[in-house]
Amino acid sequence: MEDIFFDFDAQDAATDFAFWGQMDPNFQFQSQLDTLLFDCSAMTGQMSPWSSFGCQSVFPEAQLTFTDLDSQSPLLEVGAEVDSSLVNEPHETGQHSQQQRRLTSHHPHKVQRHAANIRERKRMLSINSAFEELRCHVPTFPYEKRLSKIDTLRLAIAYIALLREILMSGCDPKSYVDECMKNGYKNQTSAIWNTSDLTARLSWIKWD
DNA sequence: TAGGCCATCTGGTCCT
DNA sequence: AGGACCAGATGGCCTA
Numbered sequence: 001m002e003d004i005f006f007d008f009d010a011q012d013a014a015t016d017f018a019f020w021g022q023m024d025p026n027f028q029f030q031s032q033l034d035t036l037l038f039d040c041s042a043m044t045g046q047m048s049p050w051s052s053f054g055c056q057s058v059f060p061e062a063q064l065t066f067t068d069l070d071s072q073s074p075l076l077e078v079g080a081e082v083d084s085s086l087v088n089e090p091h092e093t094g095q096h097s098q099q100q101r102r103l104t105s106h107h108p109h110k111v112q113r114h115a116a117n118i119r120e121r122k123r124m125l126s127i128n129s130a131f132e133e134l135r136c137h138v139p140t141f142p143y144e145k146r147l148s149k150i151d152t153l154r155l156a157i158a159y160i161a162l163l164r165e166i167l168m169s170g171c172d173p174k175s176y177v178d179e180c181m182k183n184g185y186k187n188q189t190s191a192i193w194n195t196s197d198l199t200a201r202l203s204w205i206k207w208d
Numbered sequence: 209t210a211g212g213c214c215a216t217c218t219g220g221t222c223c224t
Numbered sequence: 225a226g227g228a229c230c231a232g233a234t235g236g237c238c239t240a
Contacts (some may be wrong), residue, residue, distance in 0.1 A: 115219060
């Protein structure tokens, strides 16, 4: 499928998942959530210089401690933030918990903001998971690269419209598609995904 | 190199 | 008040 063109050598194993269109979307979502949770838990000892949760496993040597961020990082504003879930962590220990309390008392807004950021990331992950699931349900060419979000939506709309027409026609789906391939698909509801795009994709479906 | 796509952060708004 | 949702801004990556 689309992964044929993907350069596996250029990516680490974690990011490979995000481009593997055929994998179980639930597994992928769980994997990303695990990564997210790892990012959160890693903050108890050290913070990535970037807020992107994917960076830590890729560049572990680039991780900075709270002390690093407090003293020298240009990302001081970000570095001072603490995940609220960690602030409430019952098993907090020693030096770091003291840092958390200090940061919490000095930057309550930033703690809230960071918690909101994490919620937003989770929300976007769930949306992306849904997109991944949708990609598995729209017709694609075996050699086609991964559909973008907007193309996924547009193709899904066109696909639904065509399926509705097939239902309304009462014809055999395969012959309907074959007819469309021969004569051109006449649906006007989707100008974006033209007839050849959609019907050619459908021709790859095994109808029996 | 420009443009497309994407993830993330952020502040605003709405809802519970 | 806090969380969900949304849209704008930003920067990174990839491809033509």
